Amino acid sequence: MTHAPRPIHVIGGGLAGSEAAWQIARRGVPAVLHEMRPLRSTAAHKTGGLAELVCSNSFRSDDAEGSAIGLLHAEMRRLGSLVIQVADAHKLPAGGALAVDREGFSAAVTAALEGDPLIDIRREEVLAPPADWDNAIIATGPLTSPALAEAIRALTGEDALAFFDAIAPIVHRDTIDFGIAWFQSRYDKAGPAGSGADYINCPLTRPQYEAFVDALLDGEKIAFRDFETTPYFDGCLPIEVMAERGRETLRHGPMKPFGLTNPRRPQEKHYAVAQLRQDNKLGTLFNMVGFQTKLKHGEQTRIFRSIPGLANAEFARLGGLHRNTFLNSPKLLDATLRLKAMPRLRFAGQITGCEGYVESAAIGLLAGRFAAADRCAERPLLPPPTTAHGALLGHITGGHVETIDSGPRSFQPMNVNFGLFPPLGGVGRGAKKQALCARALADLDAWIGAAVPHAAE
Numbered sequence: 395m396t397h398a399p400r401p402i403h404v405i406g407g408g409l410a411g412s413e414a415a416w417q418i419a420r421r422g423v424p425a426v427l428h429e430m431r432p433l434r435s436t437a438a439h440k441t442g443g444l445a446e447l448v449c450s451n452s453f454r455s456d457d458a459e460g461s462a463i464g465l466l467h468a469e470m471r472r473l474g475s476l477v478i479q480v481a482d483a484h485k486l487p488a489g490g491a492l493a494v495d496r497e498g499f500s501a502a503v504t505a506a507l508e509g510d511p512l513i514d515i516r517r518e519e520v521l522a523p524p525a526d527w528d529n530a531i532i533a534t535g536p537l538t539s540p541a542l543a544e545a546i547r548a549l550t551g552e553d554a555l556a557f558f559d560a561i562a563p564i565v566h567r568d569t570i571d572f573g574i575a576w577f578q579s580r581y582d583k584a585g586p587a588g589s590g591a592d593y594i595n596c597p598l599t600r601p602q603y604e605a606f607v608d609a610l611l612d613g614e615k616i617a618f619r620d621f622e623t624t625p626y627f628d629g630c631l632p633i634e635v636m637a638e639r640g641r642e643t644l645r646h647g648p649m650k651p652f653g654l655t656n657p658r659r660p661q662e663k664h665y666a667v668a669q670l671r672q673d674n675k676l677g678t679l680f681n682m683v684g685f686q687t688k689l690k691h692g693e694q695t696r697i698f699r700s701i702p703g704l705a706n707a708e709f710a711r712l713g714g715l716h717r718n719t720f721l722n723s724p725k726l727l728d729a730t731l732r733l734k735a736m737p738r739l740r741f742a743g744q745i746t747g748c749e750g751y752v753e754s755a756a757i758g759l760l761a762g763r764f765a766a767a768d769r770c771a772e773r774p775l776l777p778p779p780t781t782a783h784g785a786l787l788g789h790i791t792g793g794h795v796e797t798i799d800s801g802p803r804s805f806q807p808m809n810v811n812f813g814l815f816p817p818l819g820g821v822g823r824g825a826k827k828q829a830l831c832a833r834a835l836a837d838l839d840a841w842i843g844a845a846v847p848h849a850a851e
């Protein structure tokens with residue numbers, strides 16, 4: 395008589411944990427997914443749904459020939475990712491980006507996992523991984539519950555570095571003045587689900603921009619102890635922190651006017667443009683792209699309504715400030731994401747030091763596969779370092795150079811980017827990204843089809 399394998403425990407049903415549980419079940423191994431919501435929530439989650447998107451609804455560029463994140467999407471499609479499959483099914487118009495209807499996306503991930511006979515979902519907070527879990531994945535994310543964070547800190551002997559990031563406000567579309575604002579994607583790019591006219595654009599003259607920057611700098615911020623020395627999640631800097639870095643920073647960042655033409659005044663180039671992107675399937679809500687903030691709520695309403703087109707804006711959600719937690723992974727984790735000091739525990743998602751929804755899911759995908767291979771007494775297959783998965787894994791588990799002085803540790807969460815890939819010789823600058831993408835997909839296909847497993851270090 396053959397026995398079913400013992401289950402693998404996955405703690406956290408976010409982007410990484412949901413993907414990990416799915417991958418484990420695809421190998422015929424049972425998974426128990428422990429998610430504390432809705433019994434206990436975090437400072438950013440709003441629902442009890444699995445794989446909830448806490449801020450933007452964008453999975454960023456879907457260009458698999460010229461962007462590292464688009465390449466990661468393409469690889470995940472080839473690897474049978476649940477997260478990307480569901481994102482594709484729930485995509486919204488967003489220029490060249492893959493953006494999703496957040497509620498439909500989360501509901502579909504939840505339904506897929508609930509409907510899988512090999513996955514047992516338990517709604518409970520795990521305070522510490524019990525000693526009899528011989529194969530577990532911790533995917534509790536940047537907002538890991540304090541009790542578990544403390545248990546992890548005790549296990550690793552490290553100060554789990556906490557840092558902070560901010561979320562962007564969301565506006566009701568019917569409160570935007572379309573006598574001023576207009577729909578257009580930058581350079582009219584249509585992208586995976588778009589029409590080329592997917593963003594709402596609000597134009598600013600130079601005096602309006604200057605006044606806006608002044609208001610951001612003077613606006614009352616949420617007071618925070620030791621705040622000024624707190625490192626932020628770099629892809630999500632508060633808008634007022636960007637403004638502090640220089641008066642022109644926003645004009646070259648989220649408020650850049652390039653590739654946009656106001657249909658009412660086509661000859662005129664605006665000094666700056668604020669953009670809003672569709673946030674839900676109904677098209678009733680739009681989020682202010684790059685406007686994550688730690689301004690007080692009253693200040694946000696006052697300052698953001700000074701943007702032309704938003705004078706009467708009603709906000710479905712205002713921006714906020716949240717904690718982030720991640721491990722010093724290059725030191726603590728082995729090549730297959732296991733805690734060196736306790737290999738029965740594996741980590742996945744943003745807590746490992748990747749950054750972003752897609753990257754978190756991709757690391758969940760790998761952790762799920764590695765854990766299932768362990769359970770099946772196989773040697774886990776490491777993705778080639780030339781692939782986006784391999785490059786990201788390398789950043790987390792080995793590629794990073796630790797600081798050599800006594801300053802703060804230098805390992806920081808990072809989005810996937812071409813700087814993490816082994817360089818390609820003999821290719822001109824213009825063709826480099828395309829060549830890196832082509833090499834990655836060819837190597838990934840070879841890896842998927844590999845008959846002889848690579849040995850994990």
Ligand SMILES: Cc1cc2nc3c(=O)[nH]c(=O)nc-3n(C[C@H](O)[C@H](O)[C@H](O)COP(=O)(O)OP(=O)(O)OC[C@H]3O[C@@H](n4cnc5c(N)ncnc54)[C@H](O)[C@@H]3O)c2cc1C
Pocket residue numbers: 405406407408409410411428429430431435436438439445446447448449450451452518519520521533534535536537538539542559560561630715716717718742743744745749750751752754755
């Ligand atoms: C405020 C904020 C804004 C962000 N904005 C963006 C963005 O716009 N775009 C982007 O790409 N990335 C963003 N990120 C970064 C990050 O990639 C996402 O948070 C992503 O969801 C991380 O995936 P994850 O699976 O690692 O964690 P999560 O998706 O957060 O999932 C972790 C899960 O674990 C659960 N959990 C925690 N502790 C326990 C416990 N003890 N027991 C059981 N369950 C537990 C949580 O409830 C949660 O469901 C943001 C992060 C934060 C905090």
